[in-house]
Amino acid sequence: MEVSKRRLLAMVVVLMVCNIKEGSATKHIVGGSDGWDESTDYDSWAKTQTFAVGDTLVFKYTPGLHNVAELGSENEYKSCDTSNAANSMSTGNDVVKLDKVGTRYFACGTSGHCSAGMKLKVNVVAADKQSSSSSPTSDSSSSSSSSSPTSSSSTFGVLSGLYFFPLIVSAVLPMFGL
Numbered sequence: 001m002e003v004s005k006r007r008l009l010a011m012v013v014v015l016m017v018c019n020i021k022e023g024s025a026t027k028h029i030v031g032g033s034d035g036w037d038e039s040t041d042y043d044s045w046a047k048t049q050t051f052a053v054g055d056t057l058v059f060k061y062t063p064g065l066h067n068v069a070e071l072g073s074e075n076e077y078k079s080c081d082t083s084n085a086a087n088s089m090s091t092g093n094d095v096v097k098l099d100k101v102g103t104r105y106f107a108c109g110t111s112g113h114c115s116a117g118m119k120l121k122v123n124v125v126a127a128d129k130q131s132s133s134s135s136p137t138s139d140s141s142s143s144s145s146s147s148s149p150t151s152s153s154s155t156f157g158v159l160s161g162l163y164f165f166p167l168i169v170s171a172v173l174p175m176f177g178l
């Protein structure tokens with residue numbers, strides 16, 4: 001009886017973890033493989049991304065060389081004024097949660113770096129917008145084949161979930177001493 005209760009608890013935890021993953025919050029590595037440095041065009045990079053509420057930004061750089069300061073306004077962003085920065089980070093692996101809709105501004109506080117282009121403006125949109133845009137509308141044009149591509153992709157999702165479920169359970173159970 002005791003064991004089955006624990007097992008049930010473990011299952012609930014696993015399901016909760018799966019649900020969080022279903023929400024598909026995106027981790028944006030700022031600058032992609034280039035990371036946070038002086039030679040990357042962050043305007044161009046930002047245009048390739050959709051920033052949704054719940055997503056996170058990750059600034060990766062060599063600590064001491066750069067840092068990350070969150071600026072309060074468009075004017076501060078334009079003039080590279082980091083003197084009133086609300087949130088300064090310097091670990092080299094700084095994570096920023098995008099918790100609401102709106103525009104956010106970031107810059108490097110190292111002298112001269114922001115004016116050299118080391119700054120980032122991010123427009124955060126509502127989370128549900130992102131998930132609805134991922135529907136494969138282009139697939140509907142391929143009417144020649146009898147198999148529908150949308151059902152096969154959702155079947156794959158279910159199958160991969162079924163496949164990974166025992167793996168996750170076996171990974172979590174030892175944590176509960178089972």
Ligand SMILES: [Cu+2]
Nearest residue numbers: 066108110113
């Ligand atoms: Cu810098």
